[in-house]
Amino acid sequence: MHPDLNVANVGADSWPQLILSDQSGVDVALDIIKSEPARSVTYIVLGPMTTLAHLHRKHGDVLRDRIGRILCMGGALDVPGNTNAVAEFNFFADPYAVRELLTPDPPAIGLPLDRFLLVPLDITTPHEIPFPFYQTYIDKNILSTKRPSNPDEKPPITHFTSSFLERTREVMILFGKDAMELHDIVVVWCAINNPPEGERVVPDESALPALQTGWAAAPRKFQIERLGELTRGMLVVDRRQAEGAYDPGANRALIQADIEKHGFTYAGVLESAAIPAQVEIEQPPSDVLRPAGPGVPVVTTTPGPAALLKLLSERVWGITV
Incomplete structure (x- = not known):
């Protein structure tokens, strides 16, 4: 193109x-x-x-x-x-x-x-660089591959970047974002x-x-x-190295009691009210x-x-x- x-x-x-x-x-x-x-x-x-x-x-x-x-x-x-x-x-x-x-x-x-x-x-x-920003400040004609960049309309560097951003913009819009990360x-x-x-x-x-x-x-x-x-x-x-973290399969009721005892807090509700059965887990080296x-x-x-x-x-x- x-x-x-x-x-x-x-x-x-x-x-x-x-x-x-x-x-x-x-x-x-x-x-x-x-x-x-x-x-x-x-x-x-x-x-x-x-x-x-x-x-x-x-x-x-x-x-x-x-x-x-x-x-x-x-x-x-x-x-x-x-x-x-x-x-x-x-x-x-x-x-x-x-x-x-x-x-x-x-x-x-x-x-x-x-x-x-x-x-x-x-x-x-x-x-990221939002494509509306690019279109406003750098190249008003950057749209898509349906209207390829014209080198006669802009500086060489802008023509170069607009040329590869045409398809990039189409792909990013498919992912729901009108910007390039x-x-x-x-x-x-x-x-x-x-x-x-x-x-x-x-x-x-x-x-x-x-x-x-x-x-x-x-x-x-x-x-x-x-x-x-x-x-x-x-x-x-x-x-598990984090404060308050526990091994998978541990008895969550006992862990929850320990968490409350030490005052550990979380951003959300992570613990279940259910009491699972004890599970034997294999510890990696x-x-x-x-x-x-x-x-x-x-x-x-x-x-x-x-x-x-x-x-x-x-x-x-x-x-x-």
Whole structure:
């Protein structure tokens, strides 16, 4: 529909910002990490962690020694998934790489978590660009594939973004939302606002990455489901570690009495008035759901959706809103 945007049709010379390579993604990343100053490169994962896992297997020592920061868009901890009921797409696509890099079986060594940030659906989903906003401030002619973007009517960057947003808008409306969620863009925003810290005076693998004002992260412990028929890619959090939580199958009457005794409260009514029979449950090994270590650093706070929409408008389209 937009052959004028096909690089093969217009020639690579028209796109000097593109560097074409016959190397694999692993080799390209390795070259960049080795050629730049140590701890100065940010590696951003916007898809499955497969390539990063291959890089880690082949050149783990170089990666851990020289990488400045790794940011990953992936997973869903306390919200529903977007590929199945419980899994986000990137982690669903290769849960084995997630396990290998973030929660490896000892004595395997994973990524340096003091320089890693996970940005899950929990924090990315609220960030979006509403299509009515785009139509009002950026391109009044953005409608659908029934009226494709005309490059003669607008700046090249606007023609480019409108061209791929035509079908995106149609799909999102089918899901009941006239907006595009900015999952990957939140990760890039986080990387821009929080560049690598360089060499630490005293390396501390248990420390959270330092973040700029408006950003916050917290350690989370989980394991990823790899083989589940219905739950592949799910981040399984052991919620029994929470205050007042109890094992499935426990006598709820006794548990309820204990909850009331200690004054634990919940946002809603979680307990049944019925008294179930005692159930013998099999406890998993402690390291299955409670991996060793301080946990994976997860972004929990950003400067907010409005701040991202404003920044995106200014930096991409040169529009102040």
